[in-house]
Amino acid sequence: MGGLAPMNIITDQDFSMRAGIEEVFPLAVHRHCRWHIIKKAEETLGPFFADRPDLHKAFELCVDHSLMVEEFERSWMAMIETYQVQDHETLASLWEKRMYWVPAYFMQCFFPFLHTTYRSEGFNAVLKRYVSPGNSLLQFAKQYTALQQKILGSELQQEANTALKQPKLLSIYQWRGR
Template identity: 85%
Template sequence: MHCRWYIIKKAEETLGPFFADRPELHKAFELCVDHSLTVEEFDRSWTATIETYQVQDNETLTSLWDKRMYWVPAYFMYCFFPFLQSTQRSEGFNAILKRYVRPGNSLLQFAKQYIALQQKILGSELQQEANTTLKQPKLLTYLPMERQMSKTYTNKIFNK
């Protein structure tokens, strides 16, 4: 799976104890990943960290290096992915769905509850769109991009 959240979660299972014995390496690793602004900076920092702490043979770190373009922010920081990481949306919807549907429900009950949930979500979206139409958000900079976004997004999303 090529999801940042999943890759990091799996790596932490192995690297947690490994880093616990090497706090300086853990700090250097986090600095490398979270504070590299370019791919080149990340590559240099990663290589230096691996060499400094002599961990070239660590299979988890090697695997992370191989998958770096999927989880290292420097590789996708200039791409626009508004507001959610890939699993966050489905997990959020699953949590809402569980409030409406019970494990013992029949297929017919499931379908009815699912439709009711869809109508509630659609009603909420329509309400947000209506609120946006009636009340324009306050602009902070008056830059063309801000003005464009105020017309593209609902007020709720625009004000996030």
């Protein structure tokens, strides 16, 4: 990586990996793959939500549509209280680990090609489009580098688009270049 540490890292819920990342890359933003967390939680939550469709909808709204941490936390607490699920083990576990998987905690970070919905394939699926299990280590490194370049290009393009974009004013008064 040219001597540069990664800015953002996504892994599964391996806690020893988290400790290693914190030690080796202390400035990197480390999050857990939301897709894998939800997929694992659905083993318990799927049947539970099937009997409580309103709770399922509240859960999705809370997680997927909260833009700020405070908004997410208020919404989560309201959901837990409204549906009286304070003692649900899986929901309690998700709450405890929220800062590692809930999108509101990562709004300041750029994670290209990764979706924040239940239908997300996760990064492994993205990587599989570039790398085949039959690849040699050298081929893997080349393909992985190509993927990194594509991600970097997308990030740079987004930054350029942002820098060139004129903000829309939310006022009746016109900006006159003063």
